[in-house]
Every structure is written in C-alpha cells, then in structure tokens.
Amino acid sequence: MxxxxxxxxxxxxxxxxxxxxxxxxxxxxxxxxxxxxxxxxxxxxxxxxxxxxxxxxxxxxxxxxxxxxxxxxxxxxxxxxxxxxxxxxxxxxxxxxxxxxxxxxxxxxxxxxTVMFAPEDLSLVRGDPGERRRFVDELTAGRGPRWAAAKADYDRVLRQRAALLKTASAALRRGGSDADSVIGTLDVWDAQLADYGAQVTAARIDLVSELEPHVRQAYSTIAPHSRPASLHYRSSVSENVIPAEGEKADVEYIEALMLNDLSVLRKKEIERGVCLVGPHRDDIELMLGNEPAKGFASHGESWSMALSLRLGSVELARADGxxxxxxxxxxxxxxxxxxxxxxxxxxxxxxxxxxxxxxxxxxxxxxxxxxxxxxxxxxxxxxxxxxxxxx
Missing domain, CATH: 3.40.50.300 (P-loop containing nucleotide triphosphate hydrolases)
Structure with a gap:
C-alpha cells in the first residue's frame, strides 16, 4: 500500500x-x-x-x-x-x-x-488509560468500518445513558411516578450498553492478543538487556472475560457479565451520575517483567516500549495482509x-x-x-x- x-x-x-x-x-x-x-x-x-x-x-x-x-x-x-x-x-x-x-x-x-511514530507516543506508556484505549481502538478501526461501528454506537449510548443517570438522580430525590418511569427507561439503555460494550471489549481483547507477541518480539530486539515486555487487557467487568490462549473473546459472555454489573451498581451509578461499567473504564496494561511500565520504566525503557507498540502495529497490519x-x-x-x-x-x-x-x-x-x-x-x-x- x-x-x-x-x-x-x-x-x-x-x-x-x-x-x-x-x-x-x-x-x-x-x-x-x-x-x-x-x-x-x-x-x-x-x-x-x-x-x-x-x-x-x-x-x-x-x-x-x-x-x-x-x-x-x-x-x-x-x-x-x-x-x-x-x-x-x-x-x-x-x-x-x-x-x-x-x-x-x-x-x-x-x-x-498507516502507522505513525511520533514524540507524542511516550504518552502511550506514561499517560492515562484513555491514551492506550485510543491506540487499540485505532488499530481495530483500521481493519474496516464494521470494527468502528460498535464503538460509535457504544459512545452514543454511553452519552445518553450518562444523561439519564443524572435525570434519575434528580427524579429519585423528587419521588413519585417520574422516578419509576426513569428507572424503567434505564433497563432499555442497560441492554444497549451491554450489547455494544461487549462487542467493543471483545474486539479489543482479540486485538491485544494478536498484537502482544509482535510487541514482545520488538521490545526484546530493541532492548535485549531489559526485562521482557508484555501486554494485558484489563477489563472493568471481570478478568474472566480474557479467553484462553488461541481462543476468541466470548461476546455473549461479556454481555451477560456487563448486565449483571450494571444491575449491581445501579444505585451507585445514579448517586454519582456516571457510568461505572464498560470498556470506557478499561486499560491495556504494559508490563516490564512483573512491574507496570507506567511508573516503573526508565526513560529509555519507556521509549523502547512506545517504539515496540508501533513496530508491533506494523507487524499486525502485515499479518492482515x-x-x-x-x-x-x-x-x-x-x-x-x-x-x-x-x-x-x-x-x-x-x-x-x-x-x-x-x-x-x-x-x-x-x-x-x-x-x-x-x-x-x-x-x-x-x-x-x-x-x-x-x-
């Protein structure tokens, strides 16, 4: 290309x-x-x-x-x-x-x-989880429009549900039939959030699984005397969503776990007015040996990890042909x-x-x-x- x-x-x-x-x-x-x-x-x-x-x-x-x-x-x-x-x-x-x-x-x-390597990439290692989520989402979207559709739908539902949570909080304080109506509407949004959220989570998990060996190999070449590098997807739902090696993430299983968590945490979500469950709260943990790169990597190790993520992205695209x-x-x-x-x-x-x-x-x-x-x-x-x- x-x-x-x-x-x-x-x-x-x-x-x-x-x-x-x-x-x-x-x-x-x-x-x-x-x-x-x-x-x-x-x-x-x-x-x-x-x-x-x-x-x-x-x-x-x-x-x-x-x-x-x-x-x-x-x-x-x-x-x-x-x-x-x-x-x-x-x-x-x-x-x-x-x-x-x-x-x-x-x-x-x-x-x-495209694969871009720029000075801003240091934030993939040292920055907030949002930087790493965007990195994985971009790689997933690059595989075609259908990979981006679920993420766009999830973001839309997340915004609308967050607004409804704030409305629910006010309705509960007032009491009456308004509260019952808002709570009933939340059930519908919970189902949609779990549906799209499970698709996003599964796509990310599968991509990280494919990317990880490429990043590990790149890092061992760049920094042969450093600790081994690895990537791990950290889900806000449960670590049980990570499949066995060689298997794909189970969308239906992730959806069921999300629905359960949304039910358990509903009261807390309404009190705080924010969505506490879903891929918007996940992270991709970058590890050096047994320690997270963020906070424990030296300046040189951080650059090596950032470079390895991009070199791994090149190899991932090549694996896609x-x-x-x-x-x-x-x-x-x-x-x-x-x-x-x-x-x-x-x-x-x-x-x-x-x-x-x-x-x-x-x-x-x-x-x-x-x-x-x-x-x-x-x-x-x-x-x-x-x-x-x-x-």
Missing part, C-alpha cells in the same frame, strides 16, 4: 498544497513550525478520522477558513482509490470515495492503513543509536516511508530516498508553507 498523491486545502498551515508521492522513502526536512508534521497528520487523519496531536477537529482548519479539505489517492495491490474528507467548523464532516459521497465518515476506514504506510515524525533525534538502527531496519522493509526531520543529519545514513524541503515564504506580510522537491 502507498499514497500516490496528497492534496490539502486550508489544513493547518497549508492554504493549498498537492504533492505526488512514490514508493520507498520520502524525507520532509524543514525547521520546526514550517508545516512538515501537518502533512503526516493529514494522512493519519485520512486513515483513522482523528489527529494524533489534538482531540478535536477545529485546530485542523487553517485560521480564517471555514473548512479544510483533505484528499489522498491510495494504491493497494493494483487497486486505486481516492479518499476525500471535508472538515467543517460548523457542520458535520463529509467524506467521499472516488468522488462518490458516503453517508458515514467511517466508510473510508481501512482504505488507507496489508503493508501500511510508515510515518516517522521527527523521532530520530529522540532515539539512541540502537533504537535508530532498529527503526531504520523496519523502514527499509516498508513499501512507503514518510519521515520528517528538522535537519537531515538526524536521519540515519542507511535511510536513503527522496528529500523534500519544507520552507516558509512571505508575500505581502502573509506567511505560507511551500514544498521544494530536491531529489
């Missing part, structure tokens, strides 16, 4: 840019703030419908513009598809495939598979010699690699490829970014 063309309008610092890309390695070199990371961020967004740097879409729209347009032509095994996304400041985002509008944005998921586009955003300056060499080895085996760096000397000598300079030009007091292909 590789991206043949990327075109942006009013995305981040880019008023308008179009660049033809090729297989192999392309190096985007330019000073910080010149817009090189924005190019990779656009492709990341086209693959997963979210940025790796911000949680909302508004910052992606260039200052002064009402919307941003992103388009990429992707070739995969001789098949060519063009994906278009319109990000709007005031309306719902729109997507199209080969010029044909699609009703749901998630319909484009799976067309472009997909060669993902590998994007390395200004990371070589952060790594020591051994980690640079390992990353360079992976880059050498990828079909398409896109790398950003402030200076070309940060990139290992064994990585060749085409260099594109990212510059800033100023015309009548207006600063804009430009690309200059150097070879």
């Amino acid at each position: 590789y991206v043949r063309n990327l075109t942006l309008h009013d995305f981040r610092s880019w008023e308008q840019v179009s660049i033809e890309l090729t297989t192999g390695t392309t190096l985007f070199v330019g000073r910080n703030g010149f817009g090189k990371t924005n190019l990779l961020e656009a492709l990341y967004y086209l693959s997963g419908l979210r940025s790796h740097r911000v949680s909302t879409d508004q910052p992606l729209i260039r200052s002064g513009a009402e919307q941003a347009r992103l388009s990429a032509t992707v070739e995969n095994d001789g098949r060519e598809l063009t994906v278009d996304v319109l990000i709007s400041a005031s309306k719902a985002n729109k997507v199209a495939i080969n010029g044909a509008p699609r009703r749901r944005p998630r319909d484009i998921l799976g067309i472009l598979r 997909v060669e993902p586009v590998l994007m390395l955003d200004d990371v070589f300056a952060e790594l020591d010699v051994l980690r640079r060499e390992k990353l360079a080895e992976v880059a050498a085996g990828a079909e398409q690699v896109l790398i950003t760096a402030a200076v070309a000397d940060d990139i290992p000598a064994q990585i060749g490829g085409r260099t594109v300079a990212v510059n800033i030009i100023e015309t009548e007091g207006v600063r804009t970014s430009e690309l200059v292909v150097q070879g």
Whole structure:
C-alpha cells in the first residue's frame, strides 16, 4: 500500500498544497513550525478520522477558513482509490470515495492503513488509560468500518445513558411516578450498553492478543538487556472475560457479565451520575517483567516500549495482509543509536516511508530516498508553507 498523491486545502498551515508521492522513502526536512508534521497528520487523519496531536477537529482548519479539505489517492495491490474528507467548523464532516459521497465518515476506514511514530507516543506508556484505549481502538478501526461501528454506537449510548443517570438522580430525590418511569427507561439503555460494550471489549481483547507477541518480539530486539515486555487487557467487568490462549473473546459472555454489573451498581451509578461499567473504564496494561511500565520504566525503557507498540502495529497490519504506510515524525533525534538502527531496519522493509526531520543529519545514513524541503515564504506580510522537491 502507498499514497500516490496528497492534496490539502486550508489544513493547518497549508492554504493549498498537492504533492505526488512514490514508493520507498520520502524525507520532509524543514525547521520546526514550517508545516512538515501537518502533512503526516493529514494522512493519519485520512486513515483513522482523528489527529494524533489534538482531540478535536477545529485546530485542523487553517485560521480564517471555514473548512479544510483533505484528499489522498491510495494504491493497494493494483487497486486505486481516492479518499476525500471535508472538515467543517460548523457542520458535520463529509467524506467521499472516488468522488462518490458516503453517508458515514467511517466508510473510508481501512482504505488507507498507516502507522505513525511520533514524540507524542511516550504518552502511550506514561499517560492515562484513555491514551492506550485510543491506540487499540485505532488499530481495530483500521481493519474496516464494521470494527468502528460498535464503538460509535457504544459512545452514543454511553452519552445518553450518562444523561439519564443524572435525570434519575434528580427524579429519585423528587419521588413519585417520574422516578419509576426513569428507572424503567434505564433497563432499555442497560441492554444497549451491554450489547455494544461487549462487542467493543471483545474486539479489543482479540486485538491485544494478536498484537502482544509482535510487541514482545520488538521490545526484546530493541532492548535485549531489559526485562521482557508484555501486554494485558484489563477489563472493568471481570478478568474472566480474557479467553484462553488461541481462543476468541466470548461476546455473549461479556454481555451477560456487563448486565449483571450494571444491575449491581445501579444505585451507585445514579448517586454519582456516571457510568461505572464498560470498556470506557478499561486499560491495556504494559508490563516490564512483573512491574507496570507506567511508573516503573526508565526513560529509555519507556521509549523502547512506545517504539515496540508501533513496530508491533506494523507487524499486525502485515499479518492482515496489508503493508501500511510508515510515518516517522521527527523521532530520530529522540532515539539512541540502537533504537535508530532498529527503526531504520523496519523502514527499509516498508513499501512507503514518510519521515520528517528538522535537519537531515538526524536521519540515519542507511535511510536513503527522496528529500523534500519544507520552507516558509512571505508575500505581502502573509506567511505560507511551500514544498521544494530536491531529489
């Protein structure tokens, strides 16, 4: 898989840019703030419908513009598809495939598979559980729209049920028939939350199970003298949801456990006005030996674990029969010699690699490829970014 063309309008610092890309390695070199990371961020967004740097879409729209347009032509095994996304400041985002509008944005998921390694990845190890949940959800969604559908439905039900819990709390204080009506409505939402939540949990468990050996192998190569790395899914429902090795997670069993927990914890949920059960409270525990990496890993071990998660993601995609586009955003300056060499080895085996760096000397000598300079030009007091292909 590789991206043949990327075109942006009013995305981040880019008023308008179009660049033809090729297989192999392309190096985007330019000073910080010149817009090189924005190019990779656009492709990341086209693959997963979210940025790796911000949680909302508004910052992606260039200052002064009402919307941003992103388009990429992707070739995969001789098949060519063009994906278009319109990000709007005031309306719902729109997507199209080969010029044909699609009703749901998630319909484009799976067309472009990317793996991004960026300085922000350190938060996968040191950050909150939400960072690790998003990481796994992105990998799951990359397998196609149906994997993202249950998560979208779960998020919708979770929001509506949380609002109903707050209403239930107020109704119980007032008493009367209103309380009985609200409590009865909760039964319906509990069933939906357990249905979609079980699907999300099962998909995550299966993905972590497939990812774990790839991460373990990558870490042992990067940090051969460190403790062994491992991944474990921690469910807020029960550890019993984790199946035996080689087996798939049981959706119906997880759903039954969730329904039971929702019933047991209903009073506490109403008192607090929050949902206490479900995959929104789960975590992916990263272990080094017998200790969690968060809080116990050194700086070097944390970088090794973050890098191993991304390298494992590459191998997971390859196991699915997909060669993902590998994007390395200004990371070589952060790594020591051994980690640079390992990353360079992976880059050498990828079909398409896109790398950003402030200076070309940060990139290992064994990585060749085409260099594109990212510059800033100023015309009548207006600063804009430009690309200059150097070879």
